[in-house]
Amino acid sequence: MEQKFIFMNGLSNDEESKKLMRRHVMKGKNAGKKLHRRSRLELQVTRSRPNVATDSLHICRDLREEYHYADWRYVSPDRLSIDFGNAFLTFSLPVEVTPYSLEVINEYFIYTSDRIYPIKLGVSLHDAKFLWLKVLFESEATYHCSLALMQASNEIFHCNGQSSPKALYHLSQTFSQVKKRLEGENALSDSTIAIVMSLINQEQIRQQHAAAAVHVKGLEKMIELRGDSVNLKGMLRSY
Numbered sequence: 001m002e003q004k005f006i007f008m009n010g011l012s013n014d015e016e017s018k019k020l021m022r023r024h025v026m027k028g029k030n031a032g033k034k035l036h037r038r039s040r041l042e043l044q045v046t047r048s049r050p051n052v053a054t055d056s057l058h059i060c061r062d063l064r065e066e067y068h069y070a071d072w073r074y075v076s077p078d079r080l081s082i083d084f085g086n087a088f089l090t091f092s093l094p095v096e097v098t099p100y101s102l103e104v105i106n107e108y109f110i111y112t113s114d115r116i117y118p119i120k121l122g123v124s125l126h127d128a129k130f131l132w133l134k135v136l137f138e139s140e141a142t143y144h145c146s147l148a149l150m151q152a153s154n155e156i157f158h159c160n161g162q163s164s165p166k167a168l169y170h171l172s173q174t175f176s177q178v179k180k181r182l183e184g185e186n187a188l189s190d191s192t193i194a195i196v197m198s199l200i201n202q203e204q205i206r207q208q209h210a211a212a213a214v215h216v217k218g219l220e221k222m223i224e225l226r227g228d229s230v231n232l233k234g235m236l237r238s239y
């Protein structure tokens with residue numbers, strides 16, 4: 001670039017001379033630069049976009065982040081951004097709903113449940129989710145059991161598949177929680193039967209028919225011990 005020499009009176013202390021000197025210095029710094037201004041349309045879209053972080057609970061999953069819940073250690077398998085809202089935090093529930101719990105519930109209801117309860121097979125997704133919510137927050141025991149089953153389902157259907165170490169770990173946690181419930185006073189309750197039915201459904205979706213058959217036999221034994229006729233189809237609709 002061609003250099004030009006401009007002679008200025010640097011001895012003068014008046015405002016006009018100072019203004020000319022500052023302008024000359026800034027011209028040299030900005031020479032050859034292009035100014036990129038954002039279009040009015042882009043600014044309008046940006047201003048109209050809601051602030052998710054302040055309007056509701058915004059949860060992000062990252063590969064490098066680790067989460068802890070109770071005595072279990074969870075490592076998130078992928079990056080997932082979900083806006084579920086903090087509605088659960090406004091209710092009086094028998095358990096404390098943590099941000100991680102909301103993340104698991106979020107992923108299950110938004111992504112995983114669509115694969116476990118396919119609409120094309122005539123299964124009402126609305127009824128299935130409503131049943132899950134009722135079982136989930138019935139008591140602390142059903143909460144822990146349902147949360148473990150949800151996380152196992154998330155791993156299997158949305159993340160790393162049924163053979164991944166995390167999926168096997170969460171499945172073992174599910175069986176452990178179901179076993180504790182079967183050994184307690186609510187072993188034959190409607191909520192326990194609903195959880196076992198969900199476990200059977202999960203095994204069938206994964207093509208684990210032998211494991212599903214074992215759970216079906218256990219379910220039949222539970223119904224027999226109750227000593228009354230249980231309409232499983234009606235339970236899913238009304239429970």
